[in-house]
Amino acid sequence: MAYSFSPLGDQAIIIELGNAINEDTHNQIKAITSVLEANPPHWMTEFIPAFTTITIFYNPLLLLYNEAETDLAALLEKASEMKPPLSRTVEIPVCYGGSYGPDLEFVAQHNGLSAEEVIRIHLEETYTVHMIGFAPGFPYLGGMSEKIAAPRRETPRMQIPARSVGIAGNQTGVYPISTPGGWQLIGRTPLPLFTPNKKNPGLLRTGDKIIFRQISEDVFQTMEADINADDT
Amino acid sequence: MLTIRKGGLQTTVQDLGRSGFQKYGVVAAGAMDPFAFRIANLLVGNEENAAAIEIQLIGPEIQFEEDTLIAICGGNLSPQLDGETADSWRPVAVAKGQTLTFGKPTAGSRCYLAVAGGIDVPLVMNSRSTYLRAAIGGYQGRALTQGDRLAVGGENGRNESSDQKTAWSVPAPVYSAEPVIRVTAGRQFDLFAADSRKCFFSEPFSLSPHSDRMGCRLNGSQLALSEKQELVSEAVAFGSIQVPADGNPIILMADRQTTGGYPKIAEVITADLPLVSQLKPGDSIRFKKVSVEEAQRQLRLQERRISCLKRAIRLKWEALK
Numbered sequence: 438m439a440y441s442f443s444p445l446g447d448q449a450i451i452i453e454l455g456n457a458i459n460e461d462t463h464n465q466i467k468a469i470t471s472v473l474e475a476n477p478p479h480w481m482t483e484f485i486p487a488f489t490t491i492t493i494f495y496n497p498l499l500l501l502y503n504e505a506e507t508d509l510a511a512l513l514e515k516a517s518e519m520k521p522p523l524s525r526t527v528e529i530p531v532c533y534g535g536s537y538g539p540d541l542e543f544v545a546q547h548n549g550l551s552a553e554e555v556i557r558i559h560l561e562e563t564y565t566v567h568m569i570g571f572a573p574g575f576p577y578l579g580g581m582s583e584k585i586a587a588p589r590r591e592t593p594r595m596q597i598p599a600r601s602v603g604i605a606g607n608q609t610g611v612y613p614i615s616t617p618g619g620w621q622l623i624g625r626t627p628l629p630l631f632t633p634n635k636k637n638p639g640l641l642r643t644g645d646k647i648i649f650r651q652i653s654e655d656v657f658q659t660m661e662a663d664i665n666a667d668d669t
Numbered sequence: 670m671l672t673i674r675k676g677g678l679q680t681t682v683q684d685l686g687r688s689g690f691q692k693y694g695v696v697a698a699g700a701m702d703p704f705a706f707r708i709a710n711l712l713v714g715n716e717e718n719a720a721a722i723e724i725q726l727i728g729p730e731i732q733f734e735e736d737t738l739i740a741i742c743g744g745n746l747s748p749q750l751d752g753e754t755a756d757s758w759r760p761v762a763v764a765k766g767q768t769l770t771f772g773k774p775t776a777g778s779r780c781y782l783a784v785a786g787g788i789d790v791p792l793v794m795n796s797r798s799t800y801l802r803a804a805i806g807g808y809q810g811r812a813l814t815q816g817d818r819l820a821v822g823g824e825n826g827r828n829e830s831s832d833q834k835t836a837w838s839v840p841a842p843v844y845s846a847e848p849v850i851r852v853t854a855g856r857q858f859d860l861f862a863a864d865s866r867k868c869f870f871s872e873p874f875s876l877s878p879h880s881d882r883m884g885c886r887l888n889g890s891q892l893a894l895s896e897k898q899e900l901v902s903e904a905v906a907f908g909s910i911q912v913p914a915d916g917n918p919i920i921l922m923a924d925r926q927t928t929g930g931y932p933k934i935a936e937v938i939t940a941d942l943p944l945v946s947q948l949k950p951g952d953s954i955r956f957k958k959v960s961v962e963e964a965q966r967q968l969r970l971q972e973r974r975i976s977c978l979k980r981a982i983r984l985k986w987e988a989l990k
Binding site for chain 1: 688689690691692693694695696793794802803805806853856901902903904905906907908909926927928933936937938939961962964965968969972
């Protein structure tokens with residue numbers, strides 16, 4: 438496992454595993470994450486996995502930067518001997534088009550496809566969660582086909598409804614909470630991606646695989662009603 | 670119980686932040702000036718992390734519905750109790766019915782109101798801090814406004830009603846409008862053009878009025894990379910100074926996002942973050958480079974100072990028994 442350390446201020450250390458987004462680097466980050474979760478060092482306050490890095494936050498009253506490097510080097514040794522941990526696969530039901538996906542037609546026209554073809558291509562792939570960031574529970578997904586890529590909206594929407602599924606450039610993603618945003622919206626899921634009161638508030642974790650499944654508006658509404666009933 | 674008569678500019682319930690959930694994209698939030706926040710709690714006998722009220726530039730109007738003990742620490746926003754100047758950096762006994770108001774900020778931009786027992790709001794993801802953007806935590810996930818009523822309690826605070834007993838104070842830090850802030854080199858420092866690297870340390874920057882709890886936006890020399898390039902997003906920290914394409918640096922603060930893709934030219938040392946939190950729009954700031962070792966030494970010194978204050982405050986209360 439090739440890596441480098443660098444400080445992020447006086448309370449964090451960044452481990453860099455590569456400089457390009459790819460599966461190899463991603464698997465190494467997953468291995469380190471599972472070692473950190475199984476044996477969290479007592480001086481660690483938290484960690485943030487990303488595309489090519491994993492950042493460890495520590496308490497500098499307990500250890501200094503160079504001591505963090507030494508301890509982490511031993512931990513990375515352990516991680517490099519591990520087989521990449523198995524990924525969970527999470528299925529996300531999506532109702533495409535209509536009022537839930539007002540930009541589906543735009544994405545289709547932009548790529549010279551029909552709306553049905555855009556949906557089919559979006560459903561075909563298995564996606565990898567490379568990083569959670571930007572908003573609580575927001576997954577940065579790798580693996581979308583270039584055939585359905587589309588530029589962001591020229592004017593971002595002031596409010597994107599929570600659980601919208603969108604496309605921006607070569608990426609697809611799901612908005613966990615309502616926020617302003619410029620992504621092209623192609624559908625919506627009834628599944629809550631972020632529930633603040635749960636022990637694990639985010640549905641998705643870095644390293645998960647995602648598949649989308651198409652559902653009708655009726656099924657969407659039934660599922661949404663069931664989920665809301667469970668909450669109360 | 671406290672009643673909010675006027676909300677002020679942005680008055681929120683905070684503690685020392687939400688730790689451990691950044692991997693889910695959840696921002697840390699918490700007090701912008703953790704030093705003043707912790708001292709305010711210690712002065713009223715609370716745990717350092719008890720929920721307190723963060724007050725920004727234009728303060729709220731708060732009425733107390735019971736006798737209690739409070740402490741106001743941080744910037745001087747001219748606090749008054751029933752029209753009389755209220756001292757900061759000391760415990761103050763308040764009587765039922767009294768009203769706390771604020772006036773002109775004379776030093777700094779934020780202060781903390783700690784109440785004996787702590788502000789009683791539900792824990793969300795292990796913290797009572799308000800996370801405004803996601804509307805969670807604190808008081809109903811939002812800034813306080815007229816008519817809100819906050820419960821007090823849960824923590825073991827002091828219960829002193831005699832003002833003579835609390836007529837002592839701890840020394841207040843100096844909040845300069847032209848501070849020199851110490852920073853360590855950012856991860857992408859070397860990617861910046863030579864003149865940008867030089868300007869960053871030689872020129873002053875001024876705080877933009879568009880600053881908020883998420884970031885202190887700075888105006889001044891525009892900084893640029895020696896070669897334009899897209900970076901892969903990675904974690905950011907409290908105090909990361911990132912430079913977007915427009916060249917104006919932003920110091921990431923309590924409500925920062927968990928990750929970012931802009932190059933980071935520097936990182937404010939943790940010991941100096943309170944000085945950044947206390948800047949007002951238009952204030953002027955300069956940067957000075959130190960090593961990570963020095964930054965950690967300064968932090969340990971600051972912690973030792975807090976430990977001393979903690980001990981002194983405890984002895985003071987014991988002597989008054």
